[in-house]
Amino acid sequence: MNKKIAVLGAGSWGTALAILAARNGCQTLLWGHNPKHMALLTQDHENKRYLPGWIFPENLTITSDLADVSAFCNLVLVSVPSHAFKDTLIKLKTHLSNGLQIAWATKGFNPDNGSLLHEVVADIFSPQTPAALLSGPSFAAEVAAELPTAITIASSQPDFANHLADILHSERFRTYTNSDLIGVEVGGAVKNVMAIAAGIADGLGFGANTRAALITRGLNEIIRLGVKLGGRQETFMGLAGLGDLILTCTDNQSRNRRFGLALGQGKDTAAAIQEIDQEIEGISAAKETFLLAKKYGVDMPITEQTYKVLYEGLTPLAAVQNLLAREQKAES
Known part of the structure; x- marks a missing residue:
């Protein structure tokens, strides 16, 4: 597979999704905002604070620099807290806007005004930007442990939803698509x-x-x-x-x-x-x-x-x- 994805957010869920994509053969970049934390991840090949016990695959690399994301790929999966979602996208736009494909596993509303996160994406980039949301019953540790899990990928653009599903779907991680963002x-x-x-x-x-x-x-x-x-x-x-x-x-x-x-x-x-x-x-x-x-x-x-x-x-x-x-x- 010649597929690449950058996961933004090195908490438990972002780390689990990065490990999942890498195990599926996808070249994966995991970004976190804290350079000291990301240095530890690079050193340990493991997220000992948020997802201990799961060694990173060789095709999973670590960075704290958003400029590395733009050099790596244009497919981004955001897994930061909802209060940081908007600011992360604004910073991302300075490095990567043309051809961006964006998905998010963040759950919540925009705390500024209660808007939905797909509206935040459309405002910062454009309504035509390929966009999708991951949601469903899934604990990070169980995904890392490869326990059977099923989630929904919601998007108004079926081709993009299917592309993302292809990257994440595995024998133990089942993806269903949905158009109801x-x-x-x-x-x-x-x-x-x-x-x-x-x-x-x-x-x-x-x-x-x-x-x-x-x-x-x-x-x-x-x-x-x-x-x-x-x-x-x-x-x-x-x-x-x-x-x-x-x-x-x-x-x-x-x-x-x-x-x-x-x-x-x-x-x-x-x-x-x-x-x-x-x-x-x-x-x-x-x-x-x-x-x-x-x-x-x-x-x-x-x-x-x-x-x-x-x-x-x-x-x-x-x-x-x-x-x-x-x-x-x-x-x-």
Whole structure:
């Protein structure tokens, strides 16, 4: 294979995707913003901080210089936190704009104004730029361990989605394509809010009944917002909707769920963040989702109570009581 891809973001997920592409025979460049961290990756041939135990293939190289990306290839897969997404693209544009093909595995909204990330890409580059999003139920460590995984690649350009799928697809990593960028983006962002809520409920000592109810009603909230923003309802019943929601709400590999667990167990926000020591996308997503729901008049009670816990000092137990005290209504 004479294929090349640059992965931007050397956290656990970006590293896992770079390893996956390299194992598939693709010449792969992994970029990170911290020169000291990238020097350690070069020295160790391993990301000991974020994805320990997985040695890099020989065709995976490391850099902290975006100029190296433009010299390497024009296919870029971005896996930085949502708050760094826009600035990373702006910096990338100074080095690489002509012929750029861009994909991202970032989940969240643009914190500046709550816009979706494909809108950020279109604003910085152009609406015609080949663009695609990776989403679905996938923990980085399990992808690195080559445990069977299935994800969605969403793009309005089928040829580009198929090209990216060809690079990433393997016997243990199955890729499905989808044309609903909005639905896949909303599902990937808001599921992190629901994972915090599910973690809070478990941290309070509630049981499987509560967790199942939160997941189900949380899915309804995601669908309501996603359809309002232009997504397709059936998308939310797939890998990037229900699949990712179940994963992050039920397994302690999820940082967002662990964060919620800590809050439910009585720890404050700062202590919980320090304990996890990695990006927790659901914190900012809770605020952005809450504001979008208010803007578009979408009823999202779980999101609202999670927002109030994180930003208004509401206690987790009071948030649950507020949800239970809501007026009785029909399910649909």
